[in-house]
Amino acid sequence: MPRRDTAFLFDLDGTLVDSVYQHVLAWKEALDREGVELSVWRIHRKIGMSGGLFANILLRETGLEINQDRLARLSQWHAEAFNRLHAQGSVRPLPGARELLDYLTAQDIPWAIATSGRMQTAAANLEALGVDPSKVPVVTRDQVRHAKPDPDLFLAAAARLGADIHQSLVIGDSVWDMLAAQRARALGVGVLSGGYGQAELQQSGAFRVYDDPADLLRHVDEVAARD
């Protein structure tokens, strides 16, 4: 019987790159420009969904009309604000992120990245991480019909690796990653580096929770057997 390899399917923002808080304040700026008053923590709690779904839900919860013009403006303003924060150099890989990916590569453990963001904002993050999307499987929002908490992004990432989703780990920082992992019948591994509480991740199905990629790398034997 062949050894069944565990594939690692990573979320990007808050999981490999320290970018969640910048996304939060970029959405706050976009919503303020649109005249939508929303507390910052409520924005934080929705981050990690796709931008479109996220904006839809926020508008629905605030009782505002959802139309394509408004969604397009919000998305554009968010991207402008985020890329401005990024250009200031405050967005960096999380501790251990590059080392974890290097370790998996060296061990011949398949891995891929699946992000709810579009390539428009993901490109700068991938560059900071030293990941070349022409060489590594990276699935973005542009490539699937439904984003998280639908499981499509992780299913597509497993398919790109030729891996069985039922043998895969989904590593993510948000409740939406953990819900998508459950819906895909993968196993969710949470990281605290997106700023959510440990219990929030466990309650949404995380099988194990680590501080950040460095902490996961130190404990990788707990979640994936090595030879």
Next chain:
Amino acid sequence: MPRRDTAFLFDLDGTLVDSVYQHVLAWKEALDREGVELSVWRIHRKIGMSGGLFANILLRETGLEINQDRLARLSQWHAEAFNRLHAQGSVRPLPGARELLDYLTAQDIPWAIATSGRMQTAAANLEALGVDPSKVPVVTRDQVRHAKPDPDLFLAAAARLGADIHQSLVIGDSVWDMLAAQRARALGVGVLSGGYGQAELQQSGAFRVYDDPADLLRHVDEVAARD
């Protein structure tokens, strides 16, 4: 036997004013300028302590030398960055904050504000909230020896009201408020508006947790008896 009134002792940032995420990124900017690399979520998890204690702990955890020059620079850079974000108009009272304070005033329930910040950064927040510190008891970091998680700020606030701390509620968004409440033998009431998880607040002693001041006002009978 006279009716023993419950006094409300409020934290400010994240509890009455929607300013935690701006403080987080302001500290991130200050630490970057000082060459201290720290993930944003780790900064978030320390916010709510006094600035000095906070910087001390961060420097100790990152193994850097703690000296007065460095602390003074960090404090100055944080205040600059925060006041710049504030001037952009993104910092506002949380939903229900003014209404909750007005309600307590109308009901003759004593209330005060106790913040780990110094008046240098608190002044703008109090103004946004419509609170005049010459009329309302406001205790800042400048006025006590030890800040949160030491209980001094809340003890001083109760003393200013002539209230018994054992009959007081401490309303705060952070673990440090809840720990300080326990150390003062007050009762801690958590709000999620600072971006911490409900379980984090409960595990640090919150007697009850609400979304934000508006949610607390809707359920105020649960924590303080009315006539």
